[in-house]
Amino acid sequence: MLRIGDFSKLSKVTIKALRYYEKEGLLIPKHVDVFNGYRYYESNQLLDVARIISLKQIGLSIDEIKKIIIDNESLEKILKSRKKELEKTIFKYSNQLSRLNYLLEEKDMKEEIFEKIVPAYYVYYKEGVLKDYSEASMFILESGQECMELNPNIKCIEPDYCYVNYLDGEYKDKNIKIRYSQAVIKADKPFNENNNIKFMDIPETKCICIYHKGSYDTLGKSYAKIMKYIEDNKLEIKDYPRECYIDGIWNKDNVEEWLTEIQVPIK
Known part of the structure; x- marks a missing residue:
């Protein structure tokens, strides 16, 4: 058998760490001398x-x-x-890096189209009909409040991920069908639902994306660019586009500083 010092050298683990693993029940010495407290390990414990x-x-x-x-x-x-956690961490920092590059290039910036994998999420969502687009912000706010009333302990994921889908088959400026989705941390027990608030898993999704800077009135130009890219590259759209509002009226006074990410899921 190996004394703890020799075992430490061979395993390249400090004696302090070995004692900690013993305390936690992870790696128990095969023998402890009752007189001097020396700890001894067997060589096969090096694998452990x-x-x-x-x-x-x-x-x-x-x-x-x-x-x-x-x-x-x-x-x-x-x-x-653990793999899912790492994927979400990668997504978080790749998102931050994209935004950082966007800001660094802002002075001489053209809207760049890019592809990314959006990880799987568990979301609550609410669907409804807006009289016009001016009601969108209130719809989003009320969706969150209603979900919190049903589920006071619910927690959104970090970094935050939420988006809006417009569900009509064509552009409409009145009676607009909308779905708002917010990613949350899945709990052991199902969350409470009602006729408005529902929950679902959304799978990992490949998206073609573009950042739109400025008023929502000019979002059409960004959509035109992204759709041309999809057509030119013979890609196939899989689902409704997602509008992720990064900066807006809630944190930017100047409309020119509003930032929206458009994500178009593809097959």
Whole structure:
């Protein structure tokens, strides 16, 4: 058997960390000398500590590692959960990087079209009919308030992801069908629904995107550019376009500073 110091050298793990793993029940010495407290490990435990380190390196917490090693919880289930977390983190920072590049190039900026994968989300949504587009902001606000009243403990994901779909088959300036969706953290128990507020999973989606700067009145120009790109590249639209309002009347006084991301799902 190996004394703790030798085991530390071979495993490249500090004695302090080995004692912590022992305390957490992850790696128990095969023998502890009752007289001097020396800890001894068997050589095959080097594989156990290597597994712990591998799981730590992919970002799993000690509690998650314990579920795998002590409770025999499905490794695949936990790894898939971690994969989703990483994908959302990548999406968060790629989104921030896109916006940063957008701002850096703002002085000499042309609206650039780009493709990205929007990860799967669990959303609440509400559909309705607007008399005209001036009612959209109030519809969104009331949707959130209604959902919170039904589910006081609900939490939106971070970074925030919400969008609007316009559901008519053509442009309309009156009696406009709308759906507002907001991504939330899925709970163990189903959330409460009513005739207005519903929940659903939306799958991972490949989207062609463009940032639109300025008034919503000129969104048509950005849609024209993105649709031309889709046609030129012989792409096929999969679902209703999503309008993600990043900056608007709620945080920018100058309409020229409003920022909208249009996302068009494709096959």
